[in-house]
Amino acid sequence: MPHRGRVCHGRASPGLIRCPGGLRTRPARGGTECDRDTRLLAALDHLVQRSPVRDRVDPQRLGVMGHSMGGGAISAAQRRPSLKAAVPFAPASFSPDLSNVQVPTMVMGARDDGTVTPSLRDTLYATLPAGTEGAFVELSSGGHAFPTRGNSNVTRRVIPMFDGGAASR
Template identity: 50%
Template sequence: MTRHQQPTLARPPRLRAALLGIATMLGVLAPAALSGPALAASPYERGPNPTAASVSATTGPFAIASVSVARGNGFGGGVIYYPTATNQGTFGGIAISPGLNGTWAGIAWLGPRLASQGFVVFGIETNNLNDSPTSRGTQLLAALDYLTQRSTVRTRVDAGRLAVMGHSMGGGGALDAALRRPSLQAAIGNAPHLPSGTLSNDRVPTMIYAMQNDTLVPPSRLTTLYNSIPATTERGYILVTGAGHNYIGQPSTTLARTMIPWFKIFIDDDTRYSQFLCPMSNQSGISQYRNSCPLS
């Protein structure tokens, strides 16, 4: 069962909803318009058709710019990266938190890497370096609210297509945010520390990355966390070969070529990217991959 099919969410696909609205306005409900090839493409697709090379590239097809954000608004400031194109419509937004004692600078490669693929990316600083996962989750949600309501790039962001990500305690924060705001489109926890140890109430498509040589947040713990995600929620688990807890601190094609499709599929409803995850087209550097394919 896909995310859009879950009756508890009562959330139809965006394109179907748009067609229903048009049909209502016209006073005609045409079943043929709600099925078949017309539903294959998402109105939120951004950029050219993807290839193995494009999802692995250090720079995507979009030129980007960035703007710094001062401390305040419920979080410690940060940097927003955004595509400069103005002829593509709005873009989905992603807020990202660093881990314990970390700053955005430690994982800043993620900003331009993801933004150049067609997202508005907000790398945040936390209020304090030792903030808990719950606090980081609160700050990620505050950052998304700022991004869509008060930031200088708010007109470029679709407030209905938002996601969270983080590393270590920031990863736990991203998962905590997903639990508290099920309207999010996607969540990624990289070596996430989540004190509750369960995602039994998770309704957001969630990817968990475990590092094979991580002694702080070992793969066994993250396997248990992954197993707690409901069967009705889209989910993925990737074990990165030979990696330690802070693997995300350096640019990684292994992470990028799997993160980008996850965000594209769930933020943009872009099925062109399913080929990279269902099944995984390139498992180089990955010891284990679990998933709820087909993803949609």
């Protein structure tokens, strides 16, 4: 798919490393919950501890992104408050409460997403503590799969989040 190279380059050029990892969207056999947060955090641990690029990775500048139910980004941020940023795309949560998130968080979705509707995202974002840096981005279109299509609107907003901060509330 030709657009994937552009998206990866766009994210990698400012010093971001993309670690797609075959993250499961359904529980593992015999499991009862999705394990995307565990896999995201394991990927970060591997990146800084055992990967061939570990000497070029700043362990103080790690963050997570995930798609659909936030792809585990919300749970990863709750479990590891030392993360620099979390960007859940089209987030929903079994427990719609971000009150214990301390990581700067950008909630992003598309207005025409019929799976994770704007009202679900609004409700979730409203629970982010006032003391936690946050940003809410609603794209005018793109549906539920908006971050999977090499969307420059996504890249343009996400990079600054990982480079030092979100827009103010």
